[in-house]
Amino acid sequence: MSLVELVARGEEPDGYLEGAPLCPVCLCLTDSAWISPTYRVRNRHHSVTAASGLTLVSQQFVHAVGDVAGLGARLVPLPADPGYHALIAERVLPIDRSSVTHEGIVCPECGRQPTFGRPRLDSEIDVDEFKGFARSDLEYGGTASRPTGQAWRTFLDVDLATRLRGLKLCQFRPVPA
Ligand SMILES: [Zn+2]
Numbered sequence: 001m002s003l004v005e006l007v008a009r010g011e012e013p014d015g016y017l018e019g020a021p022l023c024p025v026c027l028c029l030t031d032s033a034w035i036s037p038t039y040r041v042r043n044r045h046h047s048v049t050a051a052s053g054l055t056l057v058s059q060q061f062v063h064a065v066g067d068v069a070g071l072g073a074r075l076v077p078l079p080a081d082p083g084y085h086a087l088i089a090e091r092v093l094p095i096d097r098s099s100v101t102h103e104g105i106v107c108p109e110c111g112r113q114p115t116f117g118r119p120r121l122d123s124e125i126d127v128d129e130f131k132g133f134a135r136s137d138l139e140y141g142g143t144a145s146r147p148t149g150q151a152w153r154t155f156l157d158v159d160l161a162t163r164l165r166g167l168k169l170c171q172f173r174p175v176p177a
Pocket of ligand 1: 109112
């Protein structure tokens with residue numbers, strides 16, 4: 001078994017970040033797990049990426065996953081849209097820093113820096129034993145035009161990913177070895 005990266009089936013239009021906590025200097029979201037109290041999902045796919053980078057999943061996705069806590073993640077219902085939950089992996093895996101590129105400066109206020117590229121997991125991680133969900137210890141993205149688009153990557157084991165993809169609930173792509 002190995003790990004793959006979760007790819008949501010749809011992207012949400014802007015609007016999720018209204019009222020979100022942003023760094024006053026670089027405008028990055030200061031809490032990637034922030035849940036909008038007012039947002040309703042517009043693209044009613046079973047998994048969508050909000051403007052914050054957070055993955056939002058449907059009730060069918062939740063049912064298909066089953067015991068999410070046993071798989072290293074939690075689901076937080078959207079207060080304004082009970083049909084959707086934020087999928088937040090609790091397990092954090094280290095990324096090999098040499099596999100990604102940092103751009104610009106480290107923000108003097110919040111310490112964030114835009115990060116790009118395809119992350120490789122730290123070679124110490126035994127992916128063969130891995131089950132369930134995890135996320136990167138690094139946040140990605142953020143540009144001058146979309147500075148708030150910075151979020152962690154979500155990973156899951158390939159058996160679970162294949163099952164969810166078979167049900168048309170999400171897609172996935174390989175993590176570079
Ligand atoms: Zn900042």
